[in-house]
Amino acid sequence: MEWEVVIGLETHVELATRTKVFCACSTRFGAEPNTQCCPVCTGMPGALPVLNRKVMEYSARAALALNCKVTKVSRFDRKNYFYPDLPKGYQISQLYLPVGREGWLPIEVNGREKRIGIHELHMEEDAGKLIHDEEMGVTRIDYNRCGVPLIEIVTEPDFRSSDEVIAYLERLRLVMLYLGVSDCKMQEGSLRCDVNLSLRPKGSGKLGTRTEMKNLGSFRAVARAIAYEAERQRRLLESGGVVIQETRRWDEEKNESLSMRTKENTNDYRYFPEPDLPAVKLTKEDLKTLQASIPELAHEKESRYCRELGLSKQDSVLLTERRALAAYYEKLLSQGVSPKEGANWIMTDLLRLMKEHSQEPEQLRLSPEHLAQVIAMTAEGRLNRGKASEVLAGIFLTDEDPAEYAACHGLEQIRDSALVTEAVRTVLGDLPEQVAQYRAGKEKLFGFFVGRCMRALKGKADPKTVNQELRRQLDG
């Protein structure tokens, strides 16, 4: 029996607004417990939510970037359930009129493109965090995370493999990073993923019973959980068993999913419209402005670099990983640097220097103009490749003018052929024995002479010129 695995994803993305969705508390990660909360986000009696408009803006942009239909009138609804990390006993979310519907995101797996349907995208507030202290036998609650804005993105059950799921998550992450609406760090919880998985006989049109898996802390965990659950269901179905619709918790250490037959299996959330928040309206103008604010996305750049600029897939992926880096690259091109050259210099010198100085692309001080200048100077022969790297290293943090720097530090290539000729003559003159040996056939000594000449010229000569002159004087 050939089985087909069918997967749908529910992804929660934490929005990177400075303050929470319904109050002015900070959303900063890593603060001391219960230092970033107020009566509103801790659900104190008499407190009321007020919408942070930036959240609406970020959510609408995300929806547009995912090709969703964005609702002009958005409403909030209460999702009611009891849990210690949910102070009001309800979560303010959206059910009836979510921000976005019927969108899609293209993914590429093994060279093949595929569209993953987005069923809906909605805004909601996050709950607190329960911290279990095994030693003391107590559970503590940190409300800092309560009220942090989230968008939940629900896909259609369009995935057929864990490769597709990973490709989607990587693309989704880049979309969010490019939009600047989230930093999507799974380890910090700003990107969370629940996997809905079911099996069906290959070719069947009907969907099988699905399970939902939670607590997936990394892309790797997602892949492993999918593999495990698909296998678990296959064995179950092949032995005549039945898959129970349930929520399962992924245990990364044990590498297995466990049934959570406790809280969330069949919960009636009693959704009803949130009376404390009026409807949020987006005009045609608003939508136009928001659409215009969406930059060319990572995957769009990637394919354009390959198509139009002739870069390799690998190089395109590397350059578009960070929006700031792609922007830097494009600025470099606008300075007249050719695409392949620009890509090369960035991937060698620039990335190396960034790593050395622990700098992120957003923090680059070295301007594209100056890098372009160095590249041009090298092409003209004013700097050899080695000295060019030295110049870059020297001006990396200060962004000094490269020509000035090179002149100051005497790094300019010696192009005066008379000087080269003179240096070669002097070196060879000092080594009559080795010259004789070379002329007698000891070819290996050539490299030795090159080294000596370069040293005499303080490394500033163009190796090609030195080579040529050496040959001339040695052979000629």
Place this chain on the structure above:
Amino acid sequence: MDLRKLTALELGRAIKEGCCTAAEATVLALDTIREKNEENNAFITVLEERAMTRAKEVQKKIEHGELTSPLAGVPFGVKDNICTKDILTTCGSKMLSDFVPPYTATAIEKLEAAGGILLGKLNMDEFAMGSTSETSCFGPVRNPWDLSRVSGGSSGGAAAAVAAGECWYAVGTDTGGSVRQPAACCGVTGMKPSYGKVSRYGLIAYASSFDQIGSIARSAEDCAAVLKEMEGKDERDATSRRWESVSADVNQVGLLAGCFGKAEGGLMERAKIVLSSCEIAVKETEMPLMEEALAAYYIIAAAEASSNLSRYDGVKFGYRADMGRNPAQLMALSRTEGFGTEVKRRILMGTFVLSDGYYDAYYKKAMAVREGVKRKLTELFVQYDLLLLPVTVTGAPKLGESLTRPLDMYRSDCFTVMANLAGLPAVSIPWGFDCSGMPVGLQIMGPVGSDDRVLGLASQLQKLTDWHKRRPDERGGEA
């Protein structure tokens, strides 16, 4: 001169003119509370020291011309479901019997900033759910006119305190009539403003789309002055808003007939007579959706309440049960032990009407009826500048009579819930006595935003009558 015979505005003027001081008024109020609270149980918390300190501060500021509000120096009480910073706020419930909020409601901040002297927190039906103020865990509020009778609810303490001369005005809340009805029961004036006019920030929620903070005092003018201080768009309440003023002219008034039983015989007749001397055209009319409105109110209010009260789970604040092996059990026990019967009844009702399979039949339908009621009232207000109707069918019942028959108690709200469903301004003014000698009230209701028009007519009617000036001690006070 007995300062207690003055209205709030008259007292404010007397203080400003130097005839008396804020401290004198405050001492008198505190003495009266000490004298009467044991018998009427209007106050849960009395703030003797704080009030005296404030009174002296405020008096100085008035003398230096720093406080110019007409209510500066006037002592008042606040219903105990409105948060006051560092002061016990209980909602009349075991669940919050030791809850001290870290902030003050916007409306009260404004009154204090204007120089009001907060005397204490007033007794009420638990979580504002009730029409008799008998469900409080601190004991019932007894009507100053007849201590064997209820004071109405849920702002019973607020109405009783004003009636008994313990304060010059009180701040209450009205979700289905809870300011107007106790005001009527206690022979005082009670006003519910247009929805959104007064911020709900700090008002402990019962039913969010109905709740409004209102004022109770001895005259419509007093009520208007209090509302003027409290109102305003508040950035902490997304449902608060400014309402455009509409014309205060009253040319044609509609009289609404009864609902579940007609009101005490003379009420509407008296209204017709007095209005005729005002040159205001009066016409009897009908509001056909009154019964449906009542049903819609109870469904929607219960639904919202069931959700608003979910936060009382014994985890972060409020009552926590001693036992409980796991969170679910802790929450269940805390709520079982912390809530009273009526509150539990409404939470269960609300949970039911929102539940899977019943949502469409109850909640969704009720929301549609609500829209229908709004439309019908809007139609009526095309023809009539204001509507006049009863507040309740009779005056205050005896203690203990109502709680065993909750549905009858619900039905008695039929005249008041419409204003909450449609967010309309409505006032109750004293309008005679029933056959037991208990006060009854006349309700004036206007289109949304017509608060001035409503209070304007109320004021006009109070110039032609003197029921609002009557006091229980003149009558003898006891049963």
